[in-house]
Amino acid sequence: MRYHPAVIRNFAATPKQIAVKKITWLLPLVVVTIYVHAQKREDRKTIGNLQLHINSLSSDKLNGRSTGAPGEQLAATYIASQLQQIGLTPMGDDGFLQTFTVKETREPAATCHMTLNEDKLPAGKQFLPLPFSAEKTVKGEVMPGVNEPDNIWFINITDIDTDSHKTMLQQYLEQTKIAEKSGATGVIFYNGKESVAEVTKWLEQHPAATGIPAVWVSNDISKKLSSEDAGSFQVNLQVAFKAIKRSGTNVIGYINNKAPRTIVIGAHYDYPGWETTAQAEDNASGTAALLEIARILNGSRLHNNNYVIVAFSGKEQGLFGSKYFASHSTVNLSQVNYMINMDGIGQLNPGTPLQIGGAGTSPGWAAILQQAASKDLPLVYDSTGINNSDHASFYQKNIPVLYFSTSTASSDSKINYEGTLNVLKLVYNIIDKTNDKDKLAFSSIP
8 A cells, every 4th residue: 555645754753743733733722712711701700790780780778779869879979980990081070970950840848838727738748839829828718619809719620611622730820810810819729630749740840920829739638628617727828939950960981092983882870769670670781781891892902983981860851861961972972983872781581682773873784783793692673763762862963873672671570691791792792893994874764
């Protein structure tokens, strides 16, 4: 049997040469093994950090992180401290913090009171001044079915013809003006169908004040005014308002790569409730992922964009935080490449598709998403850019957006950390795939 010369050369090779060949063959396997171990170690670190952040943000001590509440301030302090530890540059108006006004409203002042005979009624519970009420003190006696000049009028809502084309507040105002013209010193409305919460909401409006006090009373007081002995009641009423200004706080960090373009990555951290599991999903999960994206990007090789990391508050009150940032940005919005929003991404269980909104806000998204997607992660696309979450504030500024969410938070669902990690990896892959591309074009969605 004759052998090929190459085979003869191999037979003639020295033991040292054979050892070198074996090492050469083994090197790719060693490199792959080292990479896999390093990746698993990094994944474990990321999941550990996600757990730390979510547990901190969904703690009962934060009382739901409602915008403007003490819990929101505690959460903002935590997020800012994490961004500082990661090494980001503060980009708020005060360090990492950017304060904005959520709403300006009124509430009954400490001097606002109403007594029914000797019973003092608590303002905000058993009675509320209406937003057009004059701030005055009046006294009177209850005269069922009789409204005379120089006395407080007691108007039973069930006795008046309501107008379906007008709001109840408008009708209360109309009745008050009629009473004022007829010489009434004040008006007390009873048997209204509204709740205390609804009437409290009316105080956010600022109609022109009438010349007399006007108040609404609750169901239990309405029953007293409807009783047979109501004619023996004396009323002492003083209306006074206290102005309330409610503020929220965005937390903003910056990775400055001295690049011509900037990517905004955001998640809201406010939550108007106290149920821990729901808090974790909405939206401690997105905020935790935001902090980890910041950490990973700050140590990455992706330097062709700058990165603005924003934890928004005020989302649950009508996107106040993101709207304020988009109108008072601490970076030049004309240089923003695109915006990514993570809102409730903690319930991505195996086989559950990840919802991606905003896919139609740039003609470049389709190819980028296809390149960045993993075969193990099913995706569902929504082309629209308008949704009740913070990316909508950037879409309105003609900036391409992407919106990530898994499902609606519920009290019986738990955070899936592997799933959250997969979402985070997809976001990173998208940023990676756009690193060497030109600025994305914006598309408006009909």
